[in-house]
Amino acid sequence: MSPPSQLPFSRRRALKYASSGFGYLAFAALAHEQARAAGTSRIDPLAPKTPHFSARAKRVIFLSMRGAPSHVDTFDYKPQLTKDNGKAGQLGSTRGDMLMGSPWDFKQHGESGLWISSLFPGVAKHADDLCLLRSMQTDQPNHPQATLQMNTGSFQFVRPSLGAWSLYGLGTENSDLPGFITLNPRGSAQNYGSSFLPAIYQGSKLDSGAGRRGPNAGGGGAPKIPNIKNRDMNGEQQRVWLDYVQSLNQNDLSRRVHQPGIEGVIESFEMAFKMQDSLPEQIDLTGESQATLDLYGVGNATTDTFAKQCLLARRLSESGVRFIEVNHSSSWDHHQNLKNDMEKNCSEIDQPIAALLTDLKQRNLLDDTLVIWAGEFGRTPHSQGSDGRDHNNKGFTTWMAGGGVKGGFSYGSTDEHGYEAVENKMHIHDWHATILHLLGINHEKLTYNYAGRDFRLTDVHGYVAKDILA
């Protein structure tokens, strides 16, 4: 696969030769011609590309849990931890680290018999579709760095995000929508940025109408996209107007020779223009049956926010969006109030996630949609205070479902208490390599030349966990 980066829209390319001399008139004529010739000779950075090898997963839904959920209370069953409850932890009793068995019961589920705690009754029903990755590791025990590493591979430098790399590698199946959409992100835009990749690959933020503005807004309301309709211009006029804006941008670009920022402006306008038509339809949940809304938990105060996000994710994946990141709005940083807050958080997402899996399955989408659930790290088996757990980057759990992973499967393990991955360790780099592999991309071959060097998502690391491939 050759990097498409140097080849922008042909509309702009044509103008590179024409802009300085002909200006808007030439631009309009070319644009017109271009529109007629669309599909024949168009070189579009978002056009679908053939992967390195045939792949099961065509798209990704990444359920991101900000704040690092506890693995030993959810998907990493540790009977020895329960037995050793109250004993000194790894760091010794002088530091006050007493082991704390999970306050929740674990049971085996499905034919596969995966151990899942009582916090996820709905998700547990899909045990036979889940692939638990119980030996995750990341470099940093701090939230911003670890979140950045989970999203970009690097905790230190500005690098393109996983979604941007995926889009760069595969293009998108629906050029009327951004190929990478992130729902209600918080924190640094680097987490969904494109860094040195062209701006068209960065994630587009979308407010799903979830309660991001606090508990008093969004609940029950429709998702909102600000500024999606024009007050003064009809469609035809707006196209004329946009052509003029793009001719100005094109002129500007030709004067600067190379300016990724201007290319970003040009691309953002083209996409915005298309989104005016495509997006309202996408986010309009009124066409969904009551049964579907109920399945996800839309309208229920506890689940409403995440339910809308998950339902939207399904709709977007159905429409061919390549990478969708769903950001859970509550924090999982349970240094204290673990018992209450874990129950609260899990009850917000359990039903919506279960519904997402059910829904994707009944639409035959689960096979080629990779669903990922992950936080930036895990938590300590010992308690912090009487009712909390501290950060743990040495061992934690994420899971995948659909998209070519083995269902009802558990990969890797931590030590008897859950401190550290001991078997089949899976570093974030390995995780990234595996995700790209599932998308049909060889992580060592997906490169982008920048500053005289070929960059990769996995830098010089990454092993594909072949054992989890279906």
Added chain:
Amino acid sequence: MRFTFLFISSISLSLSLSDAKGEELTDAQIDFFETKIRPVLADACYECHSNEGGRVKGGLALDTRDAMMLGGDSGGVVTPGDPDDSLLWIAMSYTDADYEMPPKKRLAPEVVADFRKWIEMGAPDPRVTEKQIIKSEIDIEKGREFWSFQPPVKTPPTETENTTWATSEIDRYVLSSLEENSLTPAPNATPETLIRRLSYDLTGLPPTPDEQGIFLAQWKADPARALEEHIDRLLASERFGERWGRHWLDVVRYAESTGKETNMTYPHAWRYRDYVIDSFNADKPYDYFLTQQIAGDLLPAKTDEEWQENLIATAYLALGSKGLNQDNSRQFQMDVVDEQIDTVSQSVLGLTVSCARCHDHKFDPIPMLDYYSMAGIFLSSETFFGTVTNAQNKRPSELLLLPIPDPVGKKLSREEVSSLENRLTSMRNEMIEYRSARDSMNGNAAGDAAKKALRTRSQMAILQARLSGLEEDGRQKTFAMGMQTLDAPVEAAVLVRGEIDKPAQTVNRGFLQVVQHDGAEPIPADSDGRRELAEWLTSEENTLTARVMANRIWLQLFGEGIVRTPDNFGTAGQLPTHPELLDYLALRFIENGWSVKSLIREIVLTRTYRMSSEFDSTAYSQDPENTLLWRASPRRLDAEAIRDSMLAASGTIDLQRPHGSYIAEMGDVRVGIRINEESINEPSSYRSVYLPVVRDLVPDSLGLFDFAEPDVVRGSRESTNVPSQALYLMNNDFVADQAKAMGSKLFNEFDSLEERIAAAFQHTFSRLPTHDETRSAAAFMQAFSSSGETGETDPILALSMFCQGLISSSEFRYLY
């Protein structure tokens, strides 16, 4: 909410931490405790107040001596030797109706008498858990070897081959590193580009066509003089403070609400905003500027004006986001202190000291003990931030009453005041009804009444706050957020893993050892330490303060700092690209009396600053991020500049400073009801620095264009170009209205289309159009008009759409 006139209620943390060091207990004392005290505690108290039992109501645990001496939400509970000052005994004796413990089972009089006697004995308590002593394994001396902990030194730049390019010392540093890498600097920018760059960088606004005309004419005669005079005009303009003040507001996470779950407004925060703007305009020496913000309340003031300013400055420490629904007061207090340490250390020193709250810093030579030395300083003061109480706000505080009333501001008539008072009275009566209904009825009715009672209580709190904010004659009292020192300073206990119920040894108030300099005096026992902190931070021997600020200034003028992580000068940050240059700037900054304007002036007069952004493919392939400064990096305007430029182009900009802010008008409320997405986006003609800054609810005009989310210190902003921005420029009513105003203005001001087009280019791109551009613009307007449904031509509409096109284009939002 109650207000005090600089009244401080002392928190009994000091005595509970320092007096707990028992002497040797006698056998009789131990015996008394074991037979008379411990059984009662275990039997009557532990159920609700023990760490072991898992319930710590009111933040109070009684099952260890440390915990008991630490007290709970209401402060200390045992004052050894003084039962009448000991909440434990007061509660047991049922002498105060607010504190009756145990709540349902009053203790026998002889038991209560035992407790009195025990407290009089000095509360001897053998339940000593072995005191933990936290030690650090960090080698401070070795840590000091890192570049940023070494004093800056002036190293002359190495000789360069090119001897004609450099016109200043700064240029020589830049040129020598370019030459080392076989690169050459870009040619000079054109005067048109330069005046645009200067105007935005110094004032955040484009040059007016008049300013441009004067500058270009002067440039022809004497470029050097034209440049100097123009720079001095810009530096003297009040717009300068609005621009550079805003940069500082990013750094100090300025906002007008608490954020987090409860998100209550800070209606008095704007005074700090104005203070910052005025300080930059006055070119207040940076060392004094910092001193005011950290210890303004402790500085001598000759006049009320000065006193007022000093008080307002300390809002710097009070503006942070706060989790008001925190049940535990001590946890809340430590979280506030943590936020203060984080802000001070990152904004001034470029260090992430708060990483050392739970353990030694993982990257930098900052022991956990240093964190608690600094914590002692902030624990010795009280933070005044306001907010009104409600079901979700368990931690309101008071405010500082300012000595000078506002010159403007509403005055309520006697009738208005009494109508407010009447409403309060009737609410109080309703409240009584709801409460009795709640207690006497069952089921839904009781639930309803309980809800109403809760709502009425919140409304009453708001009304009470309004009333207590009025002078006798109905004028508004003036308040500020800020700091006041406690009567008795405290030393902080190091908290094991940062947990409030696990105190280890206490440490003296102090600073970071690694940045400590020789001859620094320890903090006196009777000082809270903020003044000493300010002195230490602004000492010329502090290796970081001047470097960090010089780097912030450089960053705003070049798009990137010499250290590209402006808030992290530690080992996890990036190394300086031009270390000698950074040291030179830091030392110049100090030499020139910490004058921000002087440093800016020196930098913008260099040839380095005046380079063009011309692309060079050889240089680009070698250094695509322009770390070596082979050209001026093209920069996208920030959110404020984009919005202000629209207002400037349309001619509707209001350059007056508004009194207060939208949030001040709304008063003490919770964000989300009256202050909502719609209201926050109400159009305004004021400069963007005066728009409301509510945490988690930033106006779209700012938020869509990478405004610095005000949760933490942010010395640099991101710069994205995304579809949501394009949608905003294409469809937002505010943008369309600016374009219409601009179109109408041009239509009325000029007679010919050519003139209108020319003026529009000047107002948006600060240059005249080329012949082709004029033709294109005219062609567009014609095409646009004929594409209308009726085919009718409305020249103003077409002109407006043309203006909106310019506003939306890349050239409008980029500085080259």
